[in-house]
Amino acid sequence: MLDKNKVYELEIIDLGHSGEGIGKVNGFTVFVEGGIPGDLLKVKTNIVKKSYAVGVLLEIITPSPHRIQPICGISHRCGGCQIMHMEYQAQLDFKTVRVEETLKRIGKIDTKVLPTLGMENPYEYRNKAQFPVGLMSGKAVMGFYEKGSHTIVNTEYCHIQHPINEKIVKLIKEYIHQHKVSVYDEKTNMGLIRHIVTKVGYQTGEVMVVVVTNGKKLPHHQEMIQLLKENIEGLQSVVQNINEKNTNVIFGKETITLYGRDYIVDYIGNLKFNISAQSFFQVNPMQTKVLYEKALEYADLKGDETVFDIYCGIGTISLFLAQKAKKVYGVEVVEAAILDAKENADINGMSNTEFYVGEAEMVVPELYKKGIKADVVVVDPPRKGCEETVLDTIVSMAPDRVVYVSCNPATLARDLAYLQEKGYKAGSVQPVDMFPHTGHVECCVRLYKEER
Numbered sequence: 001m002l003d004k005n006k007v008y009e010l011e012i013i014d015l016g017h018s019g020e021g022i023g024k025v026n027g028f029t030v031f032v033e034g035g036i037p038g039d040l041l042k043v044k045t046n047i048v049k050k051s052y053a054v055g056v057l058l059e060i061i062t063p064s065p066h067r068i069q070p071i072c073g074i075s076h077r078c079g080g081c082q083i084m085h086m087e088y089q090a091q092l093d094f095k096t097v098r099v100e101e102t103l104k105r106i107g108k109i110d111t112k113v114l115p116t117l118g119m120e121n122p123y124e125y126r127n128k129a130q131f132p133v134g135l136m137s138g139k140a141v142m143g144f145y146e147k148g149s150h151t152i153v154n155t156e157y158c159h160i161q162h163p164i165n166e167k168i169v170k171l172i173k174e175y176i177h178q179h180k181v182s183v184y185d186e187k188t189n190m191g192l193i194r195h196i197v198t199k200v201g202y203q204t205g206e207v208m209v210v211v212v213t214n215g216k217k218l219p220h221h222q223e224m225i226q227l228l229k230e231n232i233e234g235l236q237s238v239v240q241n242i243n244e245k246n247t248n249v250i251f252g253k254e255t256i257t258l259y260g261r262d263y264i265v266d267y268i269g270n271l272k273f274n275i276s277a278q279s280f281f282q283v284n285p286m287q288t289k290v291l292y293e294k295a296l297e298y299a300d301l302k303g304d305e306t307v308f309d310i311y312c313g314i315g316t317i318s319l320f321l322a323q324k325a326k327k328v329y330g331v332e333v334v335e336a337a338i339l340d341a342k343e344n345a346d347i348n349g350m351s352n353t354e355f356y357v358g359e360a361e362m363v364v365p366e367l368y369k370k371g372i373k374a375d376v377v378v379v380d381p382p383r384k385g386c387e388e389t390v391l392d393t394i395v396s397m398a399p400d401r402v403v404y405v406s407c408n409p410a411t412l413a414r415d416l417a418y419l420q421e422k423g424y425k426a427g428s429v430q431p432v433d434m435f436p437h438t439g440h441v442e443c444c445v446r447l448y449k450e451e452r
């Protein structure tokens with residue numbers, strides 16, 4: 001046990017799930033924000049619990065050989081990037097090792113993990129930005145939340161976002177100041193402008209600006225549109241979303257189109273997608289293509305297969321698969337996403353798809369009961385992984401191949417162990433770096449039926 005508010009020296013040996021450094025003092029685990037493996041640090045404990053402590057970094061005694069000066073001057077304060085101060089190749093190596101160790105520790109899965117596929121340029125990759133708007137000393141500020149708080153770090157440029165955002169933020173600030181438009185204060189639930197959300201199509205260059213307001217009337221919005229139109233090439237859509245609730249949730253229910261369309265268009269590979277203000281679309285389009293191509297490779301389709309895409313979202317993976325399969329069934333719990341999936345299938349002329357809304361644990365067994373069986377199954381569940389009912393039904397369908405796409409190595413390990421017990425063995429495991437400079441890692445796994 002360690003003492004609170006005491007200074008200790010320790011070496012960082014690992015990273016936690018949110019990218020925080022992990023070290024040991026006399027065998028006791030200490031989490032240190034900003035520490036990376038190989039650092040020798042002086043830290044002061046500010047939280048001490050039964051099984052772990054949290055320390056504040058006071059001094060870097062000896063830096064890790066992988067420590068670099070991050071390109072962003074505020075990355076140590078901003079909650080967006082946790083490991084930008086680590087060389088990119090070291091980030092990728094770390095992610096590979098994390099996946100390998102987690103599969104071994106939780107799932108007792110001893111399989112080869114391939115080196116994490118990274119980006120050639122791991123910056124400016126995000127196609128969507130959400131800037132909270134607030135007041136600081138009477139002036140409107142926009143930026144990102146500080147780590148673990150709701151204090152806004154006032155910034156115009158973010159190195160992992162598309163560069164067009166810097167221009168948009170400046171223009172919106174200009175509009176707010178020029179027309180003295182009020183900004184939202186979450187303590188009093190007063191003031192108008194709450195968030196600016198931007199979306200950019202990387203292939204098309206189309207831009208959407210969403211102004212989230214606490215109230216319907218947006219004064220001088222024509223002037224705001226004019227300012228954006230004159231300065232933002234590719235502007236296709238300006239929408240207002242109204243959220244009058246005292247909540248952390250960004251969007252409210254009502255959305256009004258102020259200029260142009262209510263969606264932008266972008267492509268992943270040769271597939272076209274309409275993206276509206278609230279519809280989910282992967283934020284790193286370059287790596288999404290890498291991930292989906294891997295899923296397609298592992299699905300190894302010949303053209304005569306029936307495929308299930310379970311947890312299909314807006315049907316992006318389904319449409320990738322439908323190009324090579326006889327029939328694809330997509331299952332997803334969010335109704336709006338299924339409406340998008342159907343529309344996306346239409347605009348791409350994919351008539352060999354069918355989408356079902358509902359919980360996978362209900363819908364997949366129902367489809368199976370109706371006699372629909374999969375030759376190949378792809379699952380891409382949320383962080384908590386697949387429900388056992390889903391895994392059991394997959395096993396009953398006895399597909400030749402299963403492809404598991406996962407954003408959480410821990411639940412992936414649990415589910416792979418379950419499937420292995422029932423006759424599906426994990427083959428290749430391919431991590432993909434969808435979110436450079438953060439602790440997150442995505443994986444694509446090929447499973448095959450063992451002959452018993």
Ligand SMILES: C[S@@+](CC[C@H](N)C(=O)[O-])C[C@H]1O[C@@H](n2cnc3c(N)ncnc32)[C@H](O)[C@@H]1O
Nearest residue numbers: 311312313316332333334358359360380381382
């Ligand atoms: C990691 S996302 C994958 C989305 C999609 N495959 C993609 O790449 O864009 C997981 C999806 O599962 C959906 N989901 C969560 N729980 C579900 C459930 N019980 N049944 C079906 N879908 C669910 C979420 O709404 C989300 O769209």
